[in-house]
Structure formats: structure tokens, C-alpha cells
Amino acid sequence: MLNSPLWAATAGIALVGLSLPGAEAISNGVARLPVLGYNTWNAYQCNIDEDLLLTTAKLIKSLGLQDAGYSYVNIDDCYAEKNRSASGDIVEDKIRFKGGMKKLNQQIHALGFKTGIYSDSGWFTCAGYPGSFNNEARDAKTFSDWGFDYLKYDNCAIAYDSITRQGIVGRYQRMADALAQISATAKKTFVFSLCEWGWSQVWLWGAQLGHSWRTTGDIAPQWDSLAAIINFNSFITQATDFYGRNDLDMLQLGNGGLTFEEAKSHFTAWALMKSPLLIGTNLSAITPDILGILKNKEILDINQDSVVGKSISPFRWGINPDWTSNSTHPAQYWSGPTRDGTVFMLLNTLKEPSTLSFNLTESPWIRAGRQYSVRDLWAHTDNGTAVRTFTAENVPPHGVIALLLKDAGNEPDGLFPACSVWWQCTDKNGTHVGG
Known part of the structure; x- marks a missing residue:
């Protein structure tokens, strides 16, 4: 290992x-x-x-x-x-x-x-x-x-x-x-x-x-x-x-x-x-x-996606710092492209219920400034629209959330801060405009 x-x-x-x-x-x-x-x-x-x-x-x-x-x-x-x-x-x-x-x-x-x-x-x-x-x-x-x-x-x-x-x-x-x-x-x-x-x-x-x-x-x-x-x-x-x-x-x-x-x-x-x-x-x-x-x-x-052959990959490890190997607590936040959108896997590696939350743009497959429809691949339900963040509450011990996010257009105007990753946000005149 x-x-x-x-x-x-x-x-x-x-x-x-x-x-x-x-x-x-x-x-x-x-x-x-x-x-x-x-x-x-x-x-x-x-x-x-x-x-x-x-x-x-x-x-x-x-x-x-x-x-x-x-x-x-x-x-x-x-x-x-x-x-x-x-x-x-x-x-x-x-x-x-x-x-x-x-x-x-x-x-x-x-x-x-x-x-x-x-x-x-x-x-x-x-x-x-x-x-x-x-x-x-x-x-x-x-x-x-x-x-x-x-x-x-x-x-x-x-x-x-x-x-x-x-x-x-x-x-x-x-x-x-x-x-x-x-x-x-x-x-x-x-x-x-x-x-x-x-x-x-x-x-x-x-x-x-x-x-x-x-x-x-x-x-x-x-x-x-x-x-x-x-x-x-x-x-x-x-x-x-x-x-x-x-x-x-x-x-x-x-x-x-x-x-x-x-x-x-x-x-x-x-x-x-x-x-x-x-x-x-x-x-x-x-x-x-x-x-x-x-x-x-x-x-x-x-x-069996005929368009994208790649595996999902972690975009954040969660409990551990990124790139840390832990045989009992592996990476928790995963994503990857598919022919129909971006798929996410959220893995609760704990023996107790856990809330798992992430900024959408932590995944490299998500565009900033857009909102996304959310499909739950286990409940087989459409769960509204995600804007900037997604939170799954009370994920069961050693349980999983599997989601398919599809681009649903521009995010609403007037959101604050102006960027989902606020510490990177800069006005064209060079002024930092973080939260």
C-alpha cells in the first residue's frame, strides 16, 4: 500500500x-x-x-x-x-x-x-x-x-x-x-x-x-x-x-x-x-x-459510457489532507466527466452519519458562473439546482451519494461574493473583491 x-x-x-x-x-x-x-x-x-x-x-x-x-x-x-x-x-x-x-x-x-x-x-x-x-x-x-x-x-x-x-x-x-x-x-x-x-x-x-x-x-x-x-x-x-x-x-x-x-x-x-x-x-x-x-x-x-472512458478521480480528500494515503479513510470527494454531465461520488468513510459539502468548482469539470441541475443516481430523483455549492446531510455510515450535474445556464445575477472562490476574485482594475 x-x-x-x-x-x-x-x-x-x-x-x-x-x-x-x-x-x-x-x-x-x-x-x-x-x-x-x-x-x-x-x-x-x-x-x-x-x-x-x-x-x-x-x-x-x-x-x-x-x-x-x-x-x-x-x-x-x-x-x-x-x-x-x-x-x-x-x-x-x-x-x-x-x-x-x-x-x-x-x-x-x-x-x-x-x-x-x-x-x-x-x-x-x-x-x-x-x-x-x-x-x-x-x-x-x-x-x-x-x-x-x-x-x-x-x-x-x-x-x-x-x-x-x-x-x-x-x-x-x-x-x-x-x-x-x-x-x-x-x-x-x-x-x-x-x-x-x-x-x-x-x-x-x-x-x-x-x-x-x-x-x-x-x-x-x-x-x-x-x-x-x-x-x-x-x-x-x-x-x-x-x-x-x-x-x-x-x-x-x-x-x-x-x-x-x-x-x-x-x-x-x-x-x-x-x-x-x-x-x-x-x-x-x-x-x-x-x-x-x-x-x-x-x-x-x-x-458503460461510450464517449468518456476515464475513471472518476478525487478532487478533495476530505478527512485527510489532499494526496494523503489512508487505507481506512480514502478520499471522499470524487468527480469526472460523462457524456451527459459531471458525475460526483461523495463517500462517507466514517462509522457515523456525516455531512459532506463542497464548492462545485472544486471539480475541474464544472464551469464557474453557471448553475447545475442535480440528479440523484440512487434515489433516481431530480433534486433542483445547485448554485456554487452542494451539501449532502446525514450520509449514512460508510454510505455514498452519487450525483449527475448538468449545466443549467448562468447562475443568478447579483450573487456575493462575485466569485465562488472568493480569495481569487479580482476586479479588472486590480482591486481584490473577496468576501
Whole structure:
């Protein structure tokens, strides 16, 4: 984690104007926008089989989640036999996937979904199944032949340096090259998700190889885990744009450990930071409240904005001085442009209700001298017009306010002081005219 305001400030600035070799090469027609879908790991870990996957796909459809945009059904670790075949191929578990991955993919595709699979850049996956090191081209072909559309690529069981002669970028490059070759020969394009955990500053190089990159360790269904992930990612928001984005890990809604307000904050932060949104919940036990969060169309529309690909970013930290890293109390005031206006996220990081207030022009996306209509993206209500300031009272503990502000014309005449930021206000004759 970040440990000081100086390091944090450096991290926040480092990506501005960054141009990396090959950064545009991954713009290959898939995952221009964040992927929405489902992943088996959080809810089931290794307890998966073909019946569970097919049942889950049908539930995503029947619950209306497919209509809301969740279009991927992804298998995580533990789907394979422990040993490769005599010819060296990964083999699906003969008992749990007795019908074969190809048939399972055909069934799930027939329901209108795309599908994802998992592997690892080391000898073994994190659960001890065959990894793809030294078999990248072979495994890419297997995944293509099986019919998958997405590959999550993990970082466990790494071979000795004397064998790889590569750093982390080189190890991931091997699979990126294999997928590119599949695209060229089999005309099969994969979404490539780097599950690298962020320890090698993956946000600096991930766009060269993949469509998303994990920036932290695994998420847990606890507020402290969410706060730490939000805090870390608050300093690297510049890395996210079309075709490549920071991945904050899977959605932990409905797995216990979070209050309803915390679940709303979780979903809001992930969606507005343009993270992939992969549900990790047992859908057979999902509650209407959690389903309502996952299907919030106004929040999802911003995650899937076809005009603006950038994440929201903090414009003020709030409890802490700006650019301070605090894993339990991350930045509270965030904003970003959208195709329809400026979106704001106000996050109460305290364990008690709090009032959150800001000057509109603290956000770089707001024009001075204008007034703005206010849309509450959770209450789904139009809340009048904001002039210069906005205040949200009694925000619940660990709760969130999400707003869309749209320009509504010039602010009323005769306001005092003459400038919303009064200490900067100067008459044309040079006279200071502050409040």
C-alpha cells in the first residue's frame, strides 16, 4: 500500500501524458468498455461443475442481469485435471465437466452470453492446477478451440529466474503474444485480464498487453478491504480509459460482511472508477436489495459510457489532507466527466452519519458562473439546482451519494461574493473583491 503523501502525489502525477510503446496495440475491438459479467471464484472457489455454470447463466438471464448488461460467464480456477494429457494439453476435469468445455460453451453461448476461462503465468495456478508457463501457445489454442472469449491470467507458482530470464512484463507478454497469434490465425479475439495484483506497478504497463489489470490483492467482503482498494486506486485513476482499465477485483455484494449502505458504496466506486464489474455472488440466494444495486441503470450507464472512458478521480480528500494515503479513510470527494454531465461520488468513510459539502468548482469539470441541475443516481430523483455549492446531510455510515450535474445556464445575477472562490476574485482594475 501507499505509505506517504509524497509517494502518493508522485503516483498520481506519474501517468499524466504517459506514452508507452505498444499502448494502443491492445485496442483490438473487444473490451473497449468495462466487461460486465460473472465469475465463479468468490462464491464457489473450487466447488464448480458444468451444471453450476449452466444454472448460473440461466439465473443471470432470468434475474434480468443479462438485460442490464452482464454478458460474460467466467470460470475461475479448479476446472482442470491436475495433470496435462500425454500430448501436453490442459484437460477439463472428467467428472465435473464430463460433457466437455466445448459443449458447455455452446450451451452458454446459446443463451446469449460470452464465456471466460482462467490460467496462470507460472507452473501452476493458485489452486495447484496446471499453469501456462512454457505452454502459452498450446493453451491459447485450447481455450480458443473450447470456445472461450475471455482469459483471466494469474501470477502464482512462478518459475525460477534462471528459467524465465524475464520480469513480470515478459512473463505476461508470452501469453499476450500467444493470444495475438490466435487472433491472427483463428480469427478469435480474447479479452485479456491480467490478475497481477499490482505489485510491479502494473498500471504503468498493463495497457500494452491486456484490457484490465488487477491493482491490489484479493478483495474481502469487509469495509476495511473496500476502503483499502479505493484508497490505493485513488492515486492511479489516470491509467483507466477505453480498452484498458484498473481492475478493483470482483464485486462482493451479497456474500455477507457488508451493510446495505456499504454495498452501495462498493458498487458505486467500482462502477464510476470504470472497473470491470464481475459479480461474485451465489445468485440462487441473492436478495432483492442486492439485485437492485447490481441493476442500477443510471450507475451502469456511466460505467458503460461510450464517449468518456476515464475513471472518476478525487478532487478533495476530505478527512485527510489532499494526496494523503489512508487505507481506512480514502478520499471522499470524487468527480469526472460523462457524456451527459459531471458525475460526483461523495463517500462517507466514517462509522457515523456525516455531512459532506463542497464548492462545485472544486471539480475541474464544472464551469464557474453557471448553475447545475442535480440528479440523484440512487434515489433516481431530480433534486433542483445547485448554485456554487452542494451539501449532502446525514450520509449514512460508510454510505455514498452519487450525483449527475448538468449545466443549467448562468447562475443568478447579483450573487456575493462575485466569485465562488472568493480569495481569487479580482476586479479588472486590480482591486481584490473577496468576501
